[in-house]
Amino acid sequence: MQPIQRRAVYAILLLAGLVWIFLSADKTGASTAGRIPAPQKGFLAPEISLSTPKGEKYTLSELKGKAVLVNLWATWCPPCRAEMPTIEKIYGEYKDKGLVVLGINTTSQDSPLDIAPFLTQYGITFPILLDEVGSVAHRYDLRSLPSSYFIKRDGTINDVVIGGPMSEALLRTQIEEILK
């Protein structure tokens, strides 16, 4: 191919690229994902409506306006156990600034008798909810434990951390983000 022909092809390609950019512009707002619930960054956090072992009920949609950390865990999961003291420490520091931590025990795959001793051992003060039928695990597409969802005040998920244990710095940076 002659240099002039090649340059003409390149110019046409670039021009076509520009046309494609304008043609495929997101005029309908299709790329904004915050309108439907899904356990993914940028989406609305799926609803949670569960009770604590004492029978106190918590509903995520009622916590709108607060920054929420949802942590799915089980007593048999070593990384879950490892990160519990850090979550408790951070909760103590940030709860007055508007942070709510919901520790959701995946009771459908855990031993309910182990939960109370676990909470006493780690001195947990934030609400622990029991997912007895696995509805939240299903809604949050749970594939690995622990899984943590950092939810902004408007109810959208700011970030998802799958696996653990989460370090203190990670928790701090993520929580400061959702408290903004």
Place this chain on the structure above:
Amino acid sequence: MLAIFRNLLAPPRDLILIVAAAWFGLSLAEKRAARYHVDAEVLNNLIFTGLLAYIIGGRLFYAAEHISAFAQSPLSLISLNITLSDSWGALAAAIITGLAYAQRKGLSLWSALDALTLFFAALAVGLGFSHLASGAAFGQEASLPWAINLWGAMRHPTQIYEIIASFLTLGLFWFRKADSKPGSDFLLFAALTAASRLIIEAFRGDSTLIFGDLRVAQLVAWGILAIALLALEFLRPKIAPIIVNEPEEEILPIKTESKKAKSSVTKPKRNNLKTKKKSTKTSKA
């Protein structure tokens, strides 16, 4: 099938795909290193140095951005959380370290980049599979026969588009014959990758928008495509060709010389050969 794949390789296991792709790409790049006059071991070290710098640099940049959080728990600097990394900082660290290493080893920039092209192409395939496993880089809602159910809706399988495009690029470079012009392989790879991103981004459902409704990634991809094409067209001829160490030969002005002159020039060569043969015979004796 897709559900099984996503269950088996859900995060953080999706990283296995990237590591496997990096290993595969490294093997390919090593095999082809000689084609670009790059030592395979030097290339191997270059990639490892770059990857190490990517990991450490990413963490240090992230820590610098969130200095107060790390000041309260300095041990977090060595935590295994991959989220604690700044991707742009990591990339900058890898590029700077790679350049420094290449300069120290006397590697030509264009030859090194050409030799790395297969590594990058394989890595892009791994990244596509990782996106498919994690559900990242997802598509817009669509009612197509090949749409996939993801994040509460039927969507364009943009991760599959990404894998196909990356495989095509990898295949092209796998079967492509060596180009003597340094930089051409890498620039072509950059152009193809940018072009595929420019097209696929249009179907993505997680695009960051600018100027109202334009997608940032498309604008960046267009810029890279333009630079790569310009570089292919204008920079490439100016780059000095790779110097291959071959015995110096006398350049003969054949076209301009008469037949008589040609025979006078070629004769001494034959004589040279004869004398060489003679000398070998004598040495054998």
